[in-house]
Structure formats: structure tokens, C-alpha cells
Amino acid sequence: VSIRDVASAAGVSVATVSRALGPNAESVQMKAETRRRVLQVSEELGYRPNDLARALSQRRTSVLGLIVPDISNAYYAGLVRGVEDSASTAGYRVVLCNTDRDLGRLGQYLDTLVKSRVDGVIIAGGATESSFDARVFHQYPTKIVMVGRHELSGPSVQIDNIGAAELVTHHLLDLGHERIAFLAGPLSSRTIQDRITGYGNALAARGIDRDDDLVWEGELSEESGYRGTRDLLFRADRPTAIVCANDRIAVGVLAMATDCGLNVPEQVSVAGFDDVSISSYLRPRLTTVAIPTYEIGTSAAGLLLEQLETTGLDSPAGRGGEEVLLLPTQLIVRDSCAAPPRPPRAAVG
């Protein structure tokens, strides 16, 4: 059942049907009676306009592409949710892509997205110019907004990971800790790099040399936190506090601590990152840094939609300005951090 069926059934031309049901139906002059009839017939026939044809004709699909490393990660799930919400209320659909942090897949996805002529794409989780054929990309009017720091030009929404890490680390420092470990995720992630940097900065600000043995590279998983902690705890001069690159890692740390009979925070302090929903239901309640993932999503979508409304669809590589939205982060102090067990000893070689 196509527009033509409706047209003939209503005894009008396809043009009229299009006017009655089309994109800017309300801002079109036509006899009320005619419109009513078209509407009714279309209703009776169960007519659903073909968006493909419409898009082809209008040169806009009302579809957004969203590329993330992994939706099954709570962090990105919130973001996806935010994007989806604002996109759909603005009348856009969103197609989802998982890269698994594989730059090759990123490139492939960007390619399919361009082929399907999405109006814009949001890339979260890091991308480099080399990860896709930017030259090709710029031939099409597809708009981009990035989430997080990146090597690409164009608008983006970011959070101050460096500052956030400085915040937690200072919190621990203020409590009297001097040997503070950092349980990181994959160092290839820009986010992780930044968090490590912030951690280092805070240490440096207190005149403490960063001990590379205290920075442990792993995954963003409980398992990784569990193993990393074991490593750290069996050291001669073990840390009195552990900052984790995310809350899942922190859960692993907590598990290992209780398995070793170590009390948190009395014997070792633990801090996380992200403030996922369980964090306040762990015992001890986890001190962590809240990241507004949902807002990151809505902001990114907002930035993109703004470009789409603003810019004419023809402007070839017109990727808007370099507008950067920096979203605030918040230290959530709960119960998992306290003063170190003994008064800080003299610095050891």
C-alpha cells in the first residue's frame, strides 16, 4: 500500500496526498475537506509512508549513528540511553554500533553509516584520523560529534577526567595517604590516560614522585580489580589506598580485600570512578566520582541536532565550530576511604 493507492482511493492526485500527510503537512494550504478525506482514506488503508523514499527525495534520513566501544558496559549504556532519548523526541532514529575498541571496526561502521546516509554520527570511545578514511567522509554531508578527547576536529562533549582524578587523589592525600595505587583499564583509552594523568598531577602537587609500580594496567572489570589488588597487596611496601579506573574494578578490589581479611577503609582505602547504581549499596559504600553519562548522551545528541537544524544540508564539510562542551564531574564521598592505618612512615627509597 503506497501513496498511489491512497491517492486513487481518495480520488485525488499523489501530490495532494503528499501535501496532506507529508513532512510539513500543517504548513500547507489546502481545502480542509480534501485533507480530511485523504486522512481518513489513509487511515482505513493503514498506509505508512515509506521513509526510504522520503529520505531519498529529501536528502535527509532523520537517522543518527551512534558508535560506542561496548553497550553492555554501564557507562556507555547510560550514554546510549541519553542519546536515544533526545534523538527520538526530536524525531530521529538511532542505529547503534559496537566497536569493541577496535579501530578497524570503527572504520567499517563509519563506512556503513555513510552509505546509509545517516544525518550525523556520534562517536564515543576514541577515534583517530587514521581509523577511517576522513577524506571520503568529508565528501558526504554527514555531521559528527565526538564524545571524549580525540584527535579529530569538530564539536565534542567531554568530561574533565584529569580534574576528576585529581579530585579523588587529593581526597586520599588529604586523608594522609602517601602510597596510593592506581588500578587502570586499558592504557590505550584516552579516558584512562587522562585519569592516570590527573592522579599523577595530584601526587606531584604534594611533592610525591609517581611510582610506576603502583600503576597497574588491566581491564575495566571486577576480575581485573581482583587480580590487580592481589598483586599490589603482596608487595613489601604495599599501598594504603587504591584508586580504581571504574567502579567495577573497585568491586573486585573490595572482594579481594575481604578475602584477605583486610578491612576497608580501616586498613586500605578504595575509591572508584563512574558512580554506577550499585556503588551506594556496597558495604562499605563506595567513594567514587560521578560521571553524568546520561547527560553526556543528551548533550552529544543536542550538539548534533543543533548542527543539523542550523546548517543547510548541502554545506559539504561544514562540521560546525569546534564547540566543546565540558561536563562537570563530582566527587561522591562515602565510606570506603579513611586515614591510613599507621601514621605515614618516612619515605622509603
Next chain:
Amino acid sequence: VSIRDVASAAGVSVATVSRALGPNAESVQMKAETRRRVLQVSEELGYRPNDLARALSQRRTSVLGLIVPDISNAYYAGLVRGVEDSASTAGYRVVLCNTDRDLGRLGQYLDTLVKSRVDGVIIAGGATESSFDARVFHQYPTKIVMVGRHELSGPSVQIDNIGAAELVTHHLLDLGHERIAFLAGPLSSRTIQDRITGYGNALAARGIDRDDDLVWEGELSEESGYRGTRDLLFRADRPTAIVCANDRIAVGVLAMATDCGLNVPEQVSVAGFDDVSISSYLRPRLTTVAIPTYEIGTSAAGLLLEQLETTGLDSPAGRGGEEVLLLPTQLIVRDSCAAPPRPPRAAVG
């Protein structure tokens, strides 16, 4: 840059370009030299075929719709991931929709999906015939597969929630518990209903009357588990074990238990549902039922793709058979359940 640009740049007709680059490029007879030239020119120009036009012409979009209650829920995140993985390896894109368990939104999404002419859609999280205009839907060749029990006809993938709940409950019963509470999610969810049924069945099988005061309706959140437990624990004749509708609820239960100074499992046993990644890192490690969410996703996608390959695209309402894939569930016994504190007392009025 369109097919015509490539054609003229290569000095051939658009048909030739289409043959060289089109859908069944390999199964087409043409002079190798010509093909090579087309390929090269298309490469130089950075040509990306317009999938919209292709879809319009071929009457298939290679897009799947996926409708879930909420991706930011770990359960669905796994499922989404599974769907996305098998779809993308089969060359399909997937557009994601969140209903928030709102039947109205479900209907709207189904509508947009039909308009965008997706080849098929996967609906997870419950739908009723009344939630959308099935009559309309059947006019278009869109295929459907459902996840979970539902009132719609057609293929689906399900898990045996009833059996699963029976399993945990029996586990507790075997341990000697007689007063077992159930902390449920929204009773409107079919999944929840089934889990409650299973719980009831197990009780009945042991000749225990189901006490409706022990079934607590709430959300699928930690918060809900926390509050529900408080309710339950302040009862005169309080339960010795609590089965939770999912692991997040169980986390809340654990939190309340330690806040009350109650030891798990010595004083009260707790069991969850889903086996999310943190479950084995809680202390005590959480006994729960593993649901293969990722496999549910891949299976659903598989069922759908199968229909798409099999069926001619014209078969109007041909929604395949009633094939139902029942995925296995597994009781994961860990440390959060043990025998009740005192020997079971005589049944109380």
C-alpha cells in the same frame, strides 16, 4: 558523488558501475578489465553507494529493529549486544528502541520501524496485540520475533523463568527454609509473573502455602531491594530466606542485611537472578540463576535472519512458524544461601 559520477569518470554506463559494485557483484559476468577500471575510479572518487536508493529499489533495507524496555539495564544490554553482533556479521544494521515498558511507546516505535521499512524487528520485554495496530503491521512484509513470553503469534526465544524460579526455591527449601520471601519487580512484567509462579510452584510441591505477605512488589533496583528487605525484616515472623527477582535487588538486600547487622547466609539466605558480572564478586558471593542474555540476543537475531533468508520478501504476513527456542537457565550456587538459623519451628498460623 553518485553512481553517475563514477560512470562518466570511468567512461561506462551506470548499469556497468552497478554491476561492478552492486549487491551481487561477484556473480555477474563482465570483462575483468572493465570491472577493474570501475573499481579504481570509484575508489579514487571515494564513492559510497547510497543504501537508501539501493533499498528502495531492492525492497529490502538490511536493517533490523530492536525494541527493549531499557538498555541501561544489564540484562538487556547483553541481549542488545548479542543481537548487534550477529546482525552486523550478517550485514545488517540495527536500530535501537527503548520503551520504558510503556506500551504506547512500543506502538509508536513499531510504527516508525514499519515506516522505515526495516526487514524485521525483535521485540523484547512484553507486547500485547493491543499495544499496536497489528492489522496495519501485517500489511507490510516486516518479520517479527519475540523475546520472552507474549501474546503474539510467531517465532520467539524464551527462557524457562518458571523452572528457573522453581530451581532456586527448591535449593532454599532443600536447605531447610520454610519461610521464603520473594522480592519482585513490577508485576506487569511477564518475566516477573513467571518467576513468582515458579516460586509458588516449588513451595506448593513441598506442601507450603504461599503467603502473599512474603511477595513484595517493587522495582528491579538496588533501592527496591533495600526497602523491601526492611519491610520484610521488621515483621514478627520474618522470612529466613529471600529470593530476588534480579541481582540488583539482591545487592540491595545484602546492603540492608549488613546495615541491620544480620549475617548472610548465617542468619538470612539471599538468592538472585541473572548472574550479572558483579555477582561473584560480592561477599558473600551471590547464589543466583544465570540467564544467557547474550545468547538470547544471538538466537533471536538468528531466528529473524533465518526468516529473512528463507522467505521471499513478498510473502505478505508470512511470519514463519511458531518456532519457539527455549534457552537453558542455570542455578549458580555460591555462598549466599545456607541452612536457616534455627531448626524450622512448627508451622505458625
Next chain:
DNA sequence: TTGTAAGCGTTATCAG
């Protein structure tokens, strides 16, 4: 082996 031309289902321009 390759080119011509008729769709695919809309929208939009231009007359009437």
C-alpha cells in the same frame, strides 16, 4: 559484455 530505460515511493516545482 555493455547500454538504455523503466521502475522503487516520495517530495517539490510549476502550471493550471
Next chain:
DNA sequence: CTGATAACGCTTACAA
């Protein structure tokens, strides 16, 4: 206010 009709970009008989 409404009706033809030319795009939109690609695929696919049908011819050459």
C-alpha cells in the same frame, strides 16, 4: 487549491 511531472540514486530486465 490541486494535478502533472521531474528529480532522488540505484537495480534490473530487455536490447543491442
